[in-house]
Amino acid sequence: xxxxxxxxxxxxxxxxxxxxxxxxxxxxxxxxxxxxxxxxxxxxxxxxxxxxxxxxxxxxxxxxxxxxxxxxxxxxxxxxxxxxxxxxxxxxxxxxxxxxxxxxxxxxxxxxxxxxxxxxxxxxxxxxxxxxxxxxxxxxxxxxxxxxxxxxxxxxxxxxxxxxxxxxxxxxxxxxxxxxxxxxxxxxxxxxxxxxxxxxxxxxxxxxxxxxxxxxxxxxxxxxxxxxxxxxxxxxxxxxxxxxxxxxxxxxxxxxxxxxxxxxxxxxxxxxxxxxxxxxxxxxxxxxxxxxxxxxxxxxxxxxxxxxxxxxxxxxxxxxxxxxxxxxxxxxxxxxxxxxxxxxxxxxxxxxxxxxxxxxxxxxxxxxxxxxxxxxxxxxxxxxxxxxxxxxxxxxx
Amino acid sequence: xxxxxxxxxxxxxxxxxxxxxxxxxxxxxxxxxxxxxxxxxxxxxxxxxxxxxxxxxxxxxxxxxxxxxxxxxxxxxxxxxxxxxxxxxx
Numbered sequence: 001x002x003x004x005x006x007x008x009x010x011x012x013x014x015x016x017x018x019x020x021x022x023x024x025x026x027x028x029x030x031x032x033x034x035x036x037x038x039x040x041x042x043x044x045x046x047x048x049x050x051x052x053x054x055x056x057x058x059x060x061x062x063x064x065x066x067x068x069x070x071x072x073x074x075x076x077x078x079x080x081x082x083x084x085x086x087x088x089x090x091x092x093x094x095x096x097x098x099x100x101x102x103x104x105x106x107x108x109x110x111x112x113x114x115x116x117x118x119x120x121x122x123x124x125x126x127x128x129x130x131x132x133x134x135x136x137x138x139x140x141x142x143x144x145x146x147x148x149x150x151x152x153x154x155x156x157x158x159x160x161x162x163x164x165x166x167x168x169x170x171x172x173x174x175x176x177x178x179x180x181x182x183x184x185x186x187x188x189x190x191x192x193x194x195x196x197x198x199x200x201x202x203x204x205x206x207x208x209x210x211x212x213x214x215x216x217x218x219x220x221x222x223x224x225x226x227x228x229x230x231x232x233x234x235x236x237x238x239x240x241x242x243x244x245x246x247x248x249x250x251x252x253x254x255x256x257x258x259x260x261x262x263x264x265x266x267x268x269x270x271x272x273x274x275x276x277x278x279x280x281x282x283x284x285x286x287x288x289x290x291x292x293x294x295x296x297x298x299x300x301x302x303x304x305x306x307x308x309x310x311x312x313x314x315x316x317x318x319x320x321x322x323x324x325x326x327x328x329x330x331x332x333x334x335x336x337x338x339x340x341x342x343x344x345x346x347x348x349x350x351x352x353x354x355x356x357x358x359x360x361x362x363x364x365x366x367x368x369x370x371x372x373x374x375x376x377x378x379x380x381x382x383x384x385x386x387x388x389x390x391x392x393x394x395x396x397x
Numbered sequence: 398x399x400x401x402x403x404x405x406x407x408x409x410x411x412x413x414x415x416x417x418x419x420x421x422x423x424x425x426x427x428x429x430x431x432x433x434x435x436x437x438x439x440x441x442x443x444x445x446x447x448x449x450x451x452x453x454x455x456x457x458x459x460x461x462x463x464x465x466x467x468x469x470x471x472x473x474x475x476x477x478x479x480x481x482x483x484x485x486x487x
Contacts (some may be wrong), residue, residue: 026469027439036469041445 010053011076019067022046028061054121115174186395187241190223192216196250206244220247248391256352256382260344267328289375299325344380360388422452432476455487
């Protein structure tokens with residue numbers, strides 16, 4: 001490893017030694033303490049590798065051994081520097097590139113603001129721009145500490161802010177204060193959210209208008225938002241409106257229904273696909289890559305539109321449309337009547353389940369397979385009975 | 398020759414490495430892939446299938462396949478390749 005590095009620094013020369021006795025040349029080299037790195041034989045010639053500084057003391061030895069030498073290859077640092085000296089502009093170009101890169105890197109080109117929920121980006125952008133952090137500004141002139149403080153001062157909704165640079169991008173990260181929601185104190189009734197039979201009603205505020213065992217329709221008032229002062233005769237005074245509160249439990253029925261075909265056709269992608277590319281310039285479409293589709297096969301088409309970033313292409317002048325044609329095989333699947341019923345049950349249950357709120361208590365579940373003879377169809381009906389809170393606030397206008 | 402054996406005995410008594418005392422070559426092999434000969438007197442012949450190395454007394458024949466000489470110095474020769482056989486010729 002170290003000797004390899006030393007070889008590279010001092011440079012190596014590979015020479016071809018031809019003559020009657022190349023071995024003699026090698027022995028002479030050894031006597032002169034010339035370090036030979038490797039020797040191979042090619043046809044009748046020796047290919048010898050040695051360091052560059054040894055190469056210069058070779059001439060008398062060559063003459064003495066009556067051989068001829070020829071440089072085949074050279075490698076290493078001295079040759080590289082020589083080449084670089086010949087191509088100065090390359091180095092100059094490299095230096096210019098690096099300095100330019102360095103200069104451009106010391107500016108801010110983008111300002112990103114992240115982390116807002118209800119504060120608008122422009123609100124923060126205004127403050128940030130005003131404090132001198134905007135695209136095209138030198139990084140060193142921007143005091144992140146001051147900008148952070150200014151944002152905190154000017155926008156009270158901000159709980160925490162950090163401004164930092166990642167490359168040429170300034171990222172303003174914001175955490176908003178979570179304001180506690182004001183409880184709604186407007187007078188309200190409690191109405192039924194669903195049809196059902198009341199099983200339990202507790203009015204905490206307001207007057208209940210239904211009692212246990214009543215059937216209610218969706219939208220019916222369950223607890224009236226009026227204050228009850230204990231007197232029987234409340235008709236002649238205008239009732240004071242309050243926000244009703246209470247628990248209304250009711251039995252609610254859900255119904256789900258599903259049909260499952262016994263014979264079904266599904267399309268399956270075979271994995272084979274063809275791609276066509278269209279270039280759209282202004283309003284003209286240029287087909288770059290055509291596809292030859294087999295008319296006997298079925299295909300599914302997926303279309304991607306690729307546009308350039310907005311800053312390159314303000315008015316979407318150029319756009320490429322890539323369509324991928326997936327070959328599909330249609331396959332018919334025949335389910336047995338049992339399988340179809342099972343599948344139908346699962347489907348109907350899933351449909352019902354999505355309607356039932358999580359807090360509901362399920363009383364019974366009734367699955368019924370409809371026995372009407374019908375070709376190619378399995379029909380399943382699901383009835384679910386639950387007890388749940390059906391109360392819903394509705395503000396009194 | 399008698400002198401040599403005397404030296405050898407002395408070296409044995411004093412536990413001095415014999416290659417130094419007797420000016421013998423030290424041959425180190427790494428499997429059949431590398432052969433390092435120290436204290437040699439130059440090479441006589443080199444072909445990819447045979448390397449003849451001159452020693453203090455006689456010569457060393459290394460036969461094999463794709464033999465290469467690497468790192469030739471005044472005191473050592475490294476033979477690389479597939480060594481088939483080594484013969485000590487006095």
